[in-house]
Amino acid sequence: MLDVTRASPDARAYARAEELVSLLTDLYGAGLTRIAELAGEHAPHLVPHLIADELVASLMLVHGLHPDGLAQRVEVALESVRPMLAGHGGDVELLDVDEDAAAVHLRLLGSCDGCPSSASTLQNAVEEAILAAAPEIAIIDVEEPTETPGPGSVPITLGPKPEYTSCPAEPVAP
Structure with missing residues (x-):
């Protein structure tokens, strides 16, 4: 409007x-x-x-009234997806939360690290959980595997989420 x-x-x-x-x-x-x-x-x-x-x-x-801090909300979000990741033999570790940059730094662990489906797993489950719990997060950075990835692996790097000048869900006025 x-x-x-x-x-x-x-x-x-x-x-x-x-x-x-x-x-x-x-x-x-x-x-x-x-x-x-x-x-x-x-x-x-x-x-x-x-x-x-x-x-x-x-x-x-x-309104800045939520009693839980940003890092705590991100950790709770990760806890909510850990059972799903564990079902695939993996996990995710919260390395850092930079409130000034609105960024989260993560590391994939276990079978998720270097797994070809890690990109979609992270994109869909982990990112959605984090953004639902901490919508102020603009960057979700995933640490690259330190080992040489195996054949068919997909490195994962998420960039900043897009900034909109208007709500993308709102209908466009004729």
């Missing part, structure tokens, strides 16, 4: 719409902050349930 308003011949309409969105975001953020404070004070047993809810957790992330 902001993009449609931006294309309007009235530049003031876009500025007003953008200000309205900002004010509403601030209002809802303040309300969510208060809810989180009250839950922490009066119903601390509720906080883990709020964090476990995907929608509530994502709102808490947007």
Whole structure:
């Protein structure tokens, strides 16, 4: 809607719409902050349930209210895919989280290291888990195998995720 308003011949309409969105975001953020404070004070047993809810957790992330740090959220995401990787004789190790660069550095272990299907395994399972838990991550870097890869192996390097000027899921206005 902001993009449609931006294309309007009235530049003031876009500025007003953008200000309205900002004010509403601030209002809802303040309300969510208060809810989180009250839950922490009066119903601390509720906080883990709020964090476990995907929608509530994502709102808490947007407003800087999520109680778990970035490295902890990434590790939890990796824990969620480890059983699947173990089923293929592999694992993934978190080497570093660089909050300033919004980057995660990983190493594949076991059979996943150098496995031809590692690229799709990492791309689909590990990356999705990390980005769901830590949407602020822009770079997922995978350490190359130190051994000489065998025949048919595929080296894996993920670059930065694309930056969009608008939501790619939104329909384009005619």
